[in-house]
Amino acid sequence: MTSRPQDPTSTARALEWNDLALILAICRAESLSGAARFLGQTHSTVFRRINAIEEKTGVRFFDRFRHGYVMTDAGRTAMEYGERIESEFHALGLEVLGRDEKLRGRIRVTCPEAFAEEHAPGIISRFCGEHPEIKIDLAPGHGAVDLNRREAEVAIRATKSPPDNCYGRKICDFRFALFASPAYLEDRSDLPLSHHSFCIIDGTIPWLVPQVWKTAEIGEQQTVFQCRASRAVQNAAAAGMGVCFLPCYVGDADDRLVRVSDTFPHLDMEFWVLTHPDLRHTARVRAFMAHLYEELAVLADLFSGATKTWSPTDGTILS
Template identity: 35%
Template sequence: MAEPFKNLAWDDFRLIKAVADAKGLPAAAAQIGVNHSTVFRRLKQIEENLGSVLFERHRTGYALTPAGEEMVALANRLDEEITAVGRKLAGREPAPSGELRVTVPDSLLIDFLVPILASFRQRYPEVRLDIVLSNQALNLSKRDADVAIRATDHPPENLVGRRVARIAWALYGRSQDYPEPNAVTQEQLDTANWVSLGDSLGALKAVKFVQEHVAPERVAYKINSVLGLAEAVEAGIGIGHIPCLIGDARPTLVRIGPPDEDYAADLWLLTHPDLRHSPRVRAFLDFLATEIARHRRFMEGGAGHQSRVPPVDGPATDVTA
């Protein structure tokens, strides 16, 4: 079996793995960026070189043979080794440069981080930022992203990072609807329309509150975006819990309840251990930790209404996840 392997390249293993994952040729072709006929031809050549059939063709798709399972297992090991080497080489770069992929929720980017990222680019013009808007957990071990900016009290154990602030949440409404926000009564809250994050985010305590304490007919609007939630409150659709860093940056909104610690979450800057000493990752983490620390009081709900560039505050806390 050793001789046939001399004719195999890493792209061949990628193709086998793609067909196995997709269980068919069209989806596999789209995954690796070639056309259907190319995948068919290359797979046939690979099987001829190996002298083994790797897939059984069924109406429901392509199923691995025992030989195919061995090849996919080998492809997975090669993928892990190549990714690991890439991470280690990235950690040996002599100066901050190259592309840095950062995943961040839209609410943090649009209302808060863009000016900070612009300042980072001015400081490190050789670092190119590739921003991925997402609230989902990306696989930093697979280099889906180099840095993840996440609000969570439970960061993944396989990552390292810094807890730089705590994001406070409060109940907000429009200032024109609540000219005396400190005098809002329980009756007003009971009869108000509400907006909420969707049921898919039901693990969040702010969502659980609405599910347990607000009559279903009073929930006028649900959305799976925190930024969209704030815009719904600002449009007058209803009242709702939103992060203070978003609510306090909008002059048309007022808090109609104090920040609730039960809804708060830590803000983390996370990366893979193999990348933590990469010059571009290190520079990014250091810069963001310093800049976010300047706005920490604002993020934690203690500053009241501010512009979207809050005032200087204190230093960041550097901890390992």
């Protein structure tokens, strides 16, 4: 059965920006589940919407395979147009926001999860106490954030190199170490480091090869607890499950843990406060970033791992 040829103008009229945004999300994620997470919708909702879009336009934007969704030629064309429209839309928003010279409005901020839980509330509270007409939306996470697409106005990030298209300031160095509870370390001082049980943040096992394990496979075997949430890993180690790998500002501040290694120079990062260049003159963004510079400078030693030291004579040697 052959389908009736579509009038190009009617197809264009049928596509709305919300449709194109959905197609764009699937193109980028290459799966419905990834697009659903990005859009904040359920998998079934995204499934129904893309099927409805293809039905009403008469165009197949994706080929479905077991491993995911693959763009057709039409899908690639839709992605190209969608990215151009999205770029123009966000550029308009940046220009409008850049004209705002009043200390009021909303600021979206992204930062690491543990920082959001431990440090951000106090920092934000003190800022909003001085500027009560400014509201803060906080998004914890370690993933990359696109300031160009207005996913956030301000980003607090640990990175080896901040994006070239961002504006901001380096606060200090950012370092990592190994930690464990005193209870876990009892009777284990002679155990080789690679033979210890480990509590690990998802995705960081390769970071410790070959400094801790010869291969990532050995790391997987020695890992008894893994979680995307750094706070869960921290609590598991504090409960005595094993050695954990954490940023110094998390492990050194926890009285339930002791540092059992020096920092790892090959993993050294920098702690930055960033925004889009077009927003740096926006009054509320400028004021909030100045506040962050001042508050975070006080915590510089904590983030750089300088508040505590470790040496083999501490009695918590892992070799």
